[in-house]
Amino acid sequence: AQSVTQLGSHVSVSEGALVLLRCNYSSSVPPYLFWYVQYPNQGLQLLLKYTSAATLVKGINGFEAEFKKSETSFHLTKPSAHMSDAAEYFCAVSGYSGGGADGLTFGKGTHLIIQP
C-alpha cells in the first residue's frame, strides 16, 4: 500500500527565506507524486507533479520539487518565501490500492507560516 510522510506539521520561515517542506513516500510500484496547496476555506490546488519525465519538477508560484528515488523523497522548495505562500501543503502519491485511477494517498499536511 502507498503511504506518504510529511515531516513537520508546522513550518515557520521568514519572508524572503528558503522554504523547504519535506515529503517521503512508500510505494509498491513506481510512483507518481504530487504537491497540492490549500488556502483557508478553499479546495486543494495542484502545485506540481512528478511523472518520471524529469527528477526536478517546476510548479506554479515559484515552487519546485526534486524526486530522489534512493531517498524515497519528494521535497518541496521555494528560494524566497512570500507572505502569500502561507497555506497548508499536502504531498500525495498515486494509487489508493496500488494502481489505476483510484485516487491519491495524502500526507497529513504541513502548515507553512511566513513571518514578516
Add this chain to the structure above:
Amino acid sequence: NAGVTQTPKFQVLKTGQSMTLQCAQDMNHNSMYWYRQDPGMGLRLIYYSASEGTTDKGEVPNGYNVSRLNKREFSLRLESAAPSQTSVYFCASSGDRESSPLHFGNGTRLTVT
C-alpha cells in the same frame, strides 16, 4: 470554467439525521472521488468511482453511501449522521491515467451535533 462544484457549502445536522452531498464536474472526467479532511489527518478517501455505474470503497467508507448518477455527478449520502462525521468533505475528479492529478471542489463543511 466551473470545474468541480459541490453543494451545500455548509451544513449542520443533528445526530441521526440524513443528508446528501452533491458534486458535479464539467471536465468530462471518468473518475470521481469523495474525501474527508480532519485536522492533523490529511485527506482520507471515502469512496471513488472509476466510471459511470461503478463505485468502490476507500479507506473510510463506514457510515456513507455513494451514487454515481451519471458521468458528471457523484453524490455522497449520510443515512444516520454521527458526531464523528463532523468534517470537511471534498469531491474531486480526474482523468483516467494514474498520473492524472485530481481536481477538487471547494468543500462542504459539515457539523453533526
